[in-house]
Amino acid sequence: MNTLNRNCICCNKPLKGRMDKRFCDDYCRNHFHNAIKSPENNLMRNVNNALTKNRRILKNTYQSTPPPHQVPVEDLMQEGYVFRYHTHFLNEEPKGYGCYDYGVLLQPPGMCTIVQCEGTRIKKENSFSISLHNGAQP
Numbered sequence: 001m002n003t004l005n006r007n008c009i010c011c012n013k014p015l016k017g018r019m020d021k022r023f024c025d026d027y028c029r030n031h032f033h034n035a036i037k038s039p040e041n042n043l044m045r046n047v048n049n050a051l052t053k054n055r056r057i058l059k060n061t062y063q064s065t066p067p068p069h070q071v072p073v074e075d076l077m078q079e080g081y082v083f084r085y086h087t088h089f090l091n092e093e094p095k096g097y098g099c100y101d102y103g104v105l106l107q108p109p110g111m112c113t114i115v116q117c118e119g120t121r122i123k124k125e126n127s128f129s130i131s132l133h134n135g136a137q138p
């Protein structure tokens, strides 16, 4: 931890006194803790936690399944995946939901296909693109 430039974590004024001090005074300490516990912050924290969990589930599922990384929709929900939370849409066919650097396509019917993505684009796996290449070229 940087102790050279210590500032109050509430008002950001430079701190004087004990090295382990984090706030100017009780006012700043109370203000900070009340702000952390506000309903607005609770909502954001819950959504952030859900997104973090969604990404972890997508990553684990991606890594534990062979290409094309498909699992039943129920399996993903059983893990705790919450479909209404995503960070972006995937702008390719088939349409899918992005969660940071992973995404989920709702296909084939009843199944999910887990993909890695870069922004709104689906990242193609090497083996995946090679087999597409071999199959598609005359």
Ligand SMILES: [Zn+2]
Pocket (backbone or CB within 6 Å): 008, 009, 010, 011, 012, 013, 023, 024, 025, 028
């Ligand atoms: Zn302060």
